[in-house]
Structures are given as structure tokens and as C-alpha cells.
Amino acid sequence: MKILFLGGTGFIGPFQVEAAIARGHQVTLFNRGKSNPKLFPTAEKLEGDRDGKLDALRGKTWDAVIDNSGYVPRHVKDSAQLLKGKVGQYLFISTVGTYQAFYDGSWPKDGVGEDAPQAPLSDPESEDSRKYYGPLKVLCEREVERAFPNGTTLVRPGLIVGPNDPTDRFTYWPVRIDRGGEVMAAGTPNDPGLYIDARDLGAWCIHLVEQKVTGAFNALGPLKHFSMADMLYGCRAVTSTPVSFTWVDGAVVTETMGNPMGLIPWVWPGGPLHGASHFRRDRAFAAGLKFRPFADTARDTLAWFKTLPPERQAKMVGGITTEQEAKILAAWKSKPR
Numbered sequence: 628m629k630i631l632f633l634g635g636t637g638f639i640g641p642f643q644v645e646a647a648i649a650r651g652h653q654v655t656l657f658n659r660g661k662s663n664p665k666l667f668p669t670a671e672k673l674e675g676d677r678d679g680k681l682d683a684l685r686g687k688t689w690d691a692v693i694d695n696s697g698y699v700p701r702h703v704k705d706s707a708q709l710l711k712g713k714v715g716q717y718l719f720i721s722t723v724g725t726y727q728a729f730y731d732g733s734w735p736k737d738g739v740g741e742d743a744p745q746a747p748l749s750d751p752e753s754e755d756s757r758k759y760y761g762p763l764k765v766l767c768e769r770e771v772e773r774a775f776p777n778g779t780t781l782v783r784p785g786l787i788v789g790p791n792d793p794t795d796r797f798t799y800w801p802v803r804i805d806r807g808g809e810v811m812a813a814g815t816p817n818d819p820g821l822y823i824d825a826r827d828l829g830a831w832c833i834h835l836v837e838q839k840v841t842g843a844f845n846a847l848g849p850l851k852h853f854s855m856a857d858m859l860y861g862c863r864a865v866t867s868t869p870v871s872f873t874w875v876d877g878a879v880v881t882e883t884m885g886n887p888m889g890l891i892p893w894v895w896p897g898g899p900l901h902g903a904s905h906f907r908r909d910r911a912f913a914a915g916l917k918f919r920p921f922a923d924t925a926r927d928t929l930a931w932f933k934t935l936p937p938e939r940q941a942k943m944v945g946g947i948t949t950e951q952e953a954k955i956l957a958a959w960k961s962k963p964r
Contacts, residue, residue: 629653629688630836631714633677633706634695636663638791639720639784642829643693644670650833657684658696677702681709691716691836698756700766707774716836718780719771723845723906724761725783734902741783741843741910768843780835781843782828785906786892789825789924790931796891797822799946800862801929807868811952811959813893814877816856819904820892821847824924827917834915844911849918855893857921865926875959883958889947 630647634640635656644667647654655671664672673683677696684706692714697703707717727744728734735743748762756763772779788797795802804810823846831846863870877895884890894904908916932940947955 628690628837629655630833631655631657631684631689631692631710632695633657633692633697635693636666637695638793639787639825639828640695641666641791642826643695643832644829646830646833650837652833655687655689677706679705681705684709688713690714691718693718693720693832693836694771695720697767697771698760698763699754700763700770701754703767704770704774707771711774714775714778716778716780716839716841717771717775718782718832718836719768720832721764721768721781721783722761723783723785723847723903725765725768726761728902729761729900732899732902734905738905738907739845739902740907741845778841780841782832782835782846783844784823784828784846785903786822786847787825787828788822788928790927792825792928793944795943795945796889797945798928798932799943800858801865801925802932802943803946803952804859804862804870805866805868805929807866807870809956810859810870810872811880811947811956812855812859812872812874813880813890814855814895815874816854818855818877818893818896820853820855820858820894821904821906821908822853822892822924823847824919827919831911831916838915840914842910842914844914844916845906845908846911846916847906847908848912848916849921850908850912853921858892861921862925862929865922865929873956873959875955876962879959879962880955883955884947884951889945889951 630652635644636658644654657673659676660674675681675683692710725745726739727746728739730746745765746762748759753759768781792798828846859872877897881895894900
């Protein structure tokens, strides 16, 4: 196949491109040429910008396009309309943050499925993708569906993890556990968590375009229940450092920390975002999503992090700080039982 990538050199894009090349497909990368320009020297590279500089795409055809870099509806509309009739399938990387439940707490008891209500954009004139990330992605999805009514694939990931993750959100856990000592474990051992390894996400996207699978999919897993104990003990299994876990009641964690999102994939079951650990994912697995063993994700993430420069390792941007952890543990130990 001939596959066009809008983006392709950030976090998840390279894993998609690697999977496509390994499968023998012809790859074209369209981006500004600023991030990792030396990646994939054998791929065709087209330079441009989503904001009005799409000329490099004109007059060409592909079997499928994978859009990793669509955050503003106007930009997605421009690319989708330009590629209409030139591409058979448009796979758009969206987010589970499109669902209305995130904003009004309307979490379904049986988990959020792909057909659940999506969030409206409260400021229709805004293109601020930091402030309105989810609602803007909703409108991006609609632009793709408008241009490709029979060829749209919407992939909605949640927490994406693995090597090369610039956010350190999951990376915090294997790194912290590898440091050893007493580790603050939020909530209860059975509290659920969801994630997806970027490498599994990349391979699955290529599978979807190979099989011409369309529709919307929550890209999270694993399929069976995955608990905080599974995650923490799984991280402990890939390091030889002595470590112990102190499980802290979720209410104490949130009262002390204020923003428990720094501890994802853990979400406090008693808080307003409790449903964020209960997304339906049967549709994705039925469409071919495969998950590698969690130990592989934890081991590879830790090994990758240790290859980074010392100054980068010292500036972890995700998780919580040593001071925050100590404060939570102290608050828990001082609480009357």
C-alpha cells in the first residue's frame, strides 16, 4: 500500500511508520521537517504546514492517510477536503477526551462506548487546543467524516505509554519503583487502570488500513481487568531494587495532592473522573488490537529512560515529585485509624 502520514515523527508516529515499512508499504511523510528530520531516510518526505501550506500534497494519490497531527478543525478540514478522492481511507488519531462525560460527569454504568455523547465546544470561535483539546477533536472527527463518509477510521487513545514518551506520565511508575524504598500506591490494589503501548497502537493502525476497517474505536486496554496492583507489581518485577508499597486511601491522595491526574492511570473511584477507567474496548480488540505483556512495556520504558541524558532524567515532567509523595505518605500515616 501507499500510506501518507500527516506527522509521523513525534511520539506515536514513528511506531506507525516502522510498522508500515516492516510490512512492505510505501511511506510518505508530510510535516514541517523540524522534528527528527533524519528519521526514515528511505521514506518519501514532503514539507509543508497544516496551516495553509498543503501544496506538496496536491496531484498525488495514496491508499490511506494516517493523521497524527490534527488538533484544529480548520486544519483537518483543509487536509481532508484536499485528499478527498485522492485517498481511499482516512484514519484520524483522536482521543477519549472527546466524550461529554469528562465534562459533565455523565459516566455510563457499563463503561463509555464509542457511541456515547461527545463534548460540544463552548467557544465556537476558539482554536485553543490546550484549553479545548477534546471538543476540538470532536469537530476534527466530523470534518473527516464529512469528507470521507465511507472511509473514516477514528482511533481514540487514552493514556499512551512506552519508550520515547515525552510526557513521563506512565514512565514515572517504573522509574520511581526502580529507585526503590517506600512507594506511595494510590487507592486500592483493585482500582482499575487503562493504557496502550505506543508500539501496539502503531501496529494496530497499520492493520486497520490494511484491512480497510472503518468506524470509531476506543484505543485502550488490556481487554480484561487491569488493576493498580497489576501495574505496580508488574513494574517491580522488572527491577531488582528493594521496594515496598504503602496503599493510601484515594480520598487522602486527592485531598493532599489536589490534582490526582499526575498519578494516571490511577483515577480516584470516588471522584468526578471515576469513569475514566471504564472505557469500553471490546470493539477495538474485535478489530484486531493486540496487547504485548505489561512486563515488556514496563521493562522497555525503564530501559529507554535510562538512556536519556542525566539532566533529562533529573527533570521528569510526569508523575509526582518526591516532596509530594512524602507529603501524601505523611498525611496518611497521621490519619487516625
